[in-house]
Structure formats: structure tokens, C-alpha cells
């Protein structure tokens with residue numbers, strides 16, 4: 065039985081062909097930021113209060129004017145439908161069963177309409193702006209027509225990050241068999257058999273796109289770099305404002321200046337994110353950027369933290385630092401690969417029960433009442449916990465004996 069997100073990760077690793085698992089794990093360049101996203105949570109220790117009645121725990125939150133049963137949002141992840149047939153639909157159904165928001169990526173396998181029809185979860189649509197603004201506008205209109213509640217523009221992919229493992233693996237969409245991965249694919253025949261029931265193995269929203277129909281298979285970076293517009297600016301945010309009637313969310317904010325600019329344009333929510341360390345390497349950990357952004361927006365926009373969450377205690381720390389909710393990427397993908405819809409529900413349940421236990425032990429029964437007084441920001445180095453590298457993943461950095469993370 066999987067009792068932690070790490071357990072789900074191990075199961076996902078066993079069940080997926082190496083090239084697909086590597087795509088999920090994918091970090092850019094040296095993997096510094098991916099590792100920092102995890103490691104930096106260890107710098108924030110708790111200040112617990114005792115003798116508080118914690119018999120009833122409330123982990124609900126409000127976001128974009130809606131009361132949400134959980135502060136956990138399933139973040140946008142391209143190609144989730146390669147982890148399980150109809151993967152996006154399964155994850156969106158799991159989100160609905162737990163009252164969580166599901167964010168559909170532009171680059172999903174399942175289409176905007178299929179996912180909306182499959183799930184009653186609050187749905188957000190994540191947008192990448194295509195050079196062809198006609199394509200972009202039609203994505204926005206389809207999301208509107210299908211009832212998505214918020215438009216989440218990702219702002220940290222002017223070009224694709226350097227995912228070296230995907231390049232070594234020759235990872236393509238659809239995934240192709242070649243000499244170097246034939247043994248690996250044969251060892252994962254269960255996945256191959258399961259995927260035969262998938263309606264497709266390419267980007268569902270663009271099945272008729274010439275670049276996809278003319279080629280056998282496309283490299284992800286090559287395809288996205290040829291279609292995504294590297295010239296997107298704040299002007300496009302204003303344009304999206306004019307064609308999207310609902311709330312607008314910007315995902316990938318990593319400094320106060322951009323946060324203030326977004327607020328001045330009336331953006332309703334910001335996602336402090338470094339894309340799980342898949343884009344610009346050597347951005348700081350998302351949790352370390354969060355206070356800067358929270359302080360800059362001064363409550364004029366809601367702030368969401370994304371990146372490195374593997375424990376409920378990570379969520380509690382982010383909320384204490386001023387986030388309204390947290391997005392998770394890999395944690396729910398591990399669940400999806402491990403056991404489909406039930407695996408995503410397991411990932412959500414693990415994190416939620418960890419949030420509840422943490423709140424009880426912290427002496428703060430209401431998530432919405434957390435503030436920075438729940439944390440010690442001056443954690444002495446002697447209290448540093450030594451984390452196993454498997455917990456941090458393949459990009460764990462060596463620790464310096466006796467030093468703090470900053471030294």
C-alpha cells in the first residue's frame with residue numbers, strides 16, 4: 065500500500081517505460097531548481113501551539129471567489145494521457161471526487177471538450193500562446209464554451225527548457241520504439257497493453273495540425289518551440305483579458321516586479337512557480353520566492369504556490385507564508401501512473417491527511433487562520449534534517465557538512 069507520495073513515485077517508476085518516467089521527472093540543465101524546490105521546505109520549521117482544541121480540522125480555502133474543499137489544485141501537465149489511457153479525464157474525475165480544481169494543459173492528450181464532459185470538478189484551462197493568434201483565440205473560445213472557470217496563462221515558457229534526459233532518450237510524441245528503448249518497452253508490456261485503449265497518443269487539441277499530421281512523431285521541444293510564441297508580452301495579457309470574460313491566472317511568476325505588473329492589469333491570481341524546475345535552472349525554490357510575491361501584491365491578487373510539494377506539511381508552510389492554495393504536478397502524475405483515477409485520489413488523500421495531521425499537531429485547526437507565526441524562519445543549522453536522496457529524486461545535491469543551505 066502506498067502511504068506516501070514517494071511510494072506512489074516508486075510504483076510509477078516500475079510501471080512506466082523509462083522514457084515516459086524520465087519525461088515526468090524531467091528537470092532542466094543541472095536540476096538545481098528542481099532539487100531546491102524540495103530542499104528549501106526544510107528551511108521552514110514549525111512553531112507549534114499546545115492545548116488547543118483540534119478535534120475538528122478545517123482545511124478548506126477560498127479562491128477566485130469560490131469556497132474550495134481543499135487547497136490542493138491539480139496543476140497543468142502536458143501529455144498526462146501517456147501515463148494512463150484517458151489520463152486527463154481520470155485525473156479530472158479524481159479531482160471532482162475530492163472537490164479539487166483540475167487544470168487542463170494546452171498540451172494534453174485528452175481534448176478541452178472531452179475533459180469537460182468527463183468531470184464535474186472546477187476546471188481551469190492552462191494556455192500557451194501560439195504564434196498563430198487564431199489558434200490561441202480558438203483555444204480560449206473552446207475553453208469558454210466548455211465551461212472552464214479560469215484561464216491560466218503560463219508565462220515561464222518563452223522557449224522550452226533544456227531537458228537533457230528527454231533529448232538523450234529521443235522522447236517523441238507519440239512515443240516511438242527505437243533500438244535503444246526496445247528492451248525497456250518490452251519490460252513494460254502492461255503499459256503498452258493498457259495504452260492500446262487510449263483514443264490517441266498525441267496532443268488532442270491539435271490532432272489536425274499539419275506539423276502533427278505530416279510527421280510520424282514529433283520531438284516535444286522541437287514542436288513546441290516551432291509553435292509557441294517567444295514574443296509574448298504584457299500586451300498579450302491585456303488582449304487575453306479582452307477575450308476571456310472570467311478570472312485570469314498567471315503561472316510562473318518569480319519576482320515582485322512581475323507580480324506588481326500583473327496586479328496593475330487586474331490579474332486575479334498569480335502562481336509562484338518555476339515550472340517544477342523544468343524551465344530556467346537556478347531560479348530559487350518556489351517557497352523562497354513566495355514571501356517576496358505575497359508582500360508585493362499586498363492582497364490585491366491571490367497567490368498560489370507551485371513546485372516541490374510532496375508532503376502536507378509543505379502545503380501548510382506555503383499557506384502560512386501567504387499562499388491561498390498549492391498546485392501539484394508530479395505528485396498526482398505518480399498516482400495516475402501507479403493506479404489511474406484511484407491513484408490520483410490516493411495522492412490527494414495522502415496530502416490532505418498529512419495537512420490535517422500537521423494542523424492538529426501545530427495547534428491550528430483552521431488552515432485559513434495560519435500565518436507566519438506558525439513558522440520559524442530562523443531555523444538553526446543544527447536542526448537541519450538529513451534527507452535521503454531518494455526523497456529528493458535523482459537531482460539531489462550533495463550537502464555540505466555543518467553548513468546552512470545559504471552558506
Ligand SMILES: Cc1cc2nc3c(=O)[nH]c(=O)nc-3n(C[C@H](O)[C@H](O)[C@H](O)COP(=O)(O)O)c2cc1C
Pocket residue numbers: 087088089101139140141142143169170171190218315337338339340341342370371372373391392393394395397
Ligand atoms: C510532466 C509535466 C508536464 C508539465 N506540463 C505543463 C504544461 O503543459 N503547462 C504548464 O503550465 N506547466 C506544466 N508543468 C509544470 C506543472 O504545472 C507544475 O508547475 C510543476 O509540475 C510543479 O512542480 P511539482 O511537479 O514539483 O509539483 C508540467 C510538469 C510536469 C512534471
Ligand SMILES: CCCCC(=O)C(=O)O
Pocket residue numbers: 141142143171221284288339342
Ligand atoms: C508537452 C509540452 C510541454 C509541457 C510542459 O510544459 C512541460 O513539460 O513542462
